[in-house]
Amino acid sequence: MDRRQALKRGGAIALLGILPAGAATAxxxxxSGNAQVIEVLAQRFRFTxxxxxxxxxxxxxxxxxxxxxxxxFKVPELGIRTDLMPxxxxxxxxxxxxxxxxxxxxxxxxxxxxxxxxxxxxVSD
Amino acid sequence: xxxRRRFLQLAALGGGVVFASALPGSVRAAGKNGxxxxxxxxxxxxxxxxxxxxxxxxxxxxxxxxxxxxxxxxLDIQPDFIVFTGDLTHTTDDSAERRRRLxxxxxxxxxxxxxxxxxxPGEHDASLDSGAAYKExxxxxxxxxxxxxxxxxxxxxxxxxxxSVGEIQLQWLKSDLARLAKSTPIVVxxxxxxxxxxxxxDWATRDGAKAIDILMSYAxxxxxxxxxxxxxxxxxxxxxxxxxxxxxxxxxAPMSQPKRAPLPWDPAHPNKGLGFREVEAQVxxxxxxxxxxxxVKG
Numbered sequence: 530m531d532r533r534q535a536l537k538r539g540g541a542i543a544l545l546g547i548l549p550a551g552a553a554t555a556x557x558x559x560x561s562g563n564a565q566v567i568e569v570l571a572q573r574f575r576f577t578x579x580x581x582x583x584x585x586x587x588x589x590x591x592x593x594x595x596x597x598x599x600x601x602f603k604v605p606e607l608g609i610r611t612d613l614m615p616x617x618x619x620x621x622x623x624x625x626x627x628x629x630x631x632x633x634x635x636x637x638x639x640x641x642x643x644x645x646x647x648x649x650x651x652v653s654d
Numbered sequence: 655x656x657x658r659r660r661f662l663q664l665a666a667l668g669g670g671v672v673f674a675s676a677l678p679g680s681v682r683a684a685g686k687n688g689x690x691x692x693x694x695x696x697x698x699x700x701x702x703x704x705x706x707x708x709x710x711x712x713x714x715x716x717x718x719x720x721x722x723x724x725x726x727x728x729l730d731i732q733p734d735f736i737v738f739t740g741d742l743t744h745t746t747d748d749s750a751e752r753r754r755r756l757x758x759x760x761x762x763x764x765x766x767x768x769x770x771x772x773x774x775p776g777e778h779d780a781s782l783d784s785g786a787a788y789k790e791x792x793x794x795x796x797x798x799x800x801x802x803x804x805x806x807x808x809x810x811x812x813x814x815x816x817x818s819v820g821e822i823q824l825q826w827l828k829s830d831l832a833r834l835a836k837s838t839p840i841v842v843x844x845x846x847x848x849x850x851x852x853x854x855x856d857w858a859t860r861d862g863a864k865a866i867d868i869l870m871s872y873a874x875x876x877x878x879x880x881x882x883x884x885x886x887x888x889x890x891x892x893x894x895x896x897x898x899x900x901x902x903x904x905x906x907a908p909m910s911q912p913k914r915a916p917l918p919w920d921p922a923h924p925n926k927g928l929g930f931r932e933v934e935a936q937v938x939x940x941x942x943x944x945x946x947x948x949x950v951k952g
Contacts (some may be wrong), residue, residue: 563902605853634855636816636856637817638815641745645913
């Protein structure tokens with residue numbers, strides 16, 4: 530599945546950006562304009578939180594901070610992937626247009642628990 | 655005297671099935687000219703031995719590899735060579751322990767009667783140190799060799815933790831193949847699938863499509879790989895891809911359950927889902943007959 534097909538199937542719009550670590554918000558979930566900002570920590574071998582709830586059509590930004598490794602963040606069904614550089618906050622803008630469960634995973638091999646480093650974005654009406 | 659074909663028929667009764675490499679509808683063209691005069695031969699593929707693993711998915715992990723070595727040694731007719739398609743060892747953060755595991759693995763497989771052994775790393779061997787320890791003990795992570803009319807290519811899609819082959823290796827692949835006739839039988843060994851088998855389970859190679867594009871202009875290409883701990887057969891264009899069982903624990907069929915956790919160990923059948931394979935190369939028409947074997951003789 531190419532990116533265009535993935536976006537069509539997932540019904541999502543995703544944008545990637547990286548900000549300095551200091552730009553991270555202190556609270557786990559805040560509003561940024563119309564977008565809901567959700568902080569996510571990535572460390573061997575888990576994402577916290579590993580289940581992220583979104584409303585259909587609600588713009589959101591995942592602000593992902595890696596603590597210990599150049600983890601990957603990949604949502605295959607939405608055509609999203611990026612590296613998570615330690616010391617930076619990687620911002621993934623997303624607006625899911627249709628309800629469903631979209632699994633994400635670390636796709637940079639990071640050690641003995643790599644295969645369990647995954648989670649889901651759950652989009653509901 | 656029992657001949658090889660009859661031997662395989664008998665052996666497969668207890669060990670697996672005979673599977674013709676070409677999937678339905680595949681085209682095998684122009685192989686005869688490029689391989690004229692070459693004899694049939696066979697090799698053995700072992701994969702994902704994960705030496706050093708300890709856990710409930712295989713409480714007998716410290717003996718499975720040795721049993722497989724004994725079974726291969728007991729084959730009445732020995733293969734021309736034996737290939738290990740990665741994850742020789744289970745990953746560890748400790749670089750000294752990684753070298754110890756690789757050394758122990760090498761010592762165990764040195765007991766094989768066949769001395770022509772071909773290796774490649776898996777992500778468990780190489781991703782955390784870009785293949786440094788592996789290279790110290792086993793040499794290059796990608797290379798090619800020729801055997802009785804078949805050109806074999808070993809591709810490394812694990813030394814990069816992001817599962818890329820990389821532009822340097824892709825250019826090497828292109829130049830390595832450039833000297834071959836388009837009809838030359840080519841076999842590729844790699845660890846991860848080159849195609850997007852299950853990206854949500856990390857069963858893919860990030861730039862595998864580029865490698866497949868390079869291979870696509872050759873008429874007779876077959877890929878043998880590991881990583882997914884089970885048999886799987888797939889076709890991209892005219893290129894056929896065969897994954898192998900592991901020698902540590904089986905994994906579920908792609909996307910058949912929410913998580914890619916190992917299948918539970920069955921004490922009544924401790925080697926269930928494990929095994930190795932023989933591949934008989936029919937060089938004249940670039941076909942490969944696969945025979946699956948259990949860890950121990952059935």
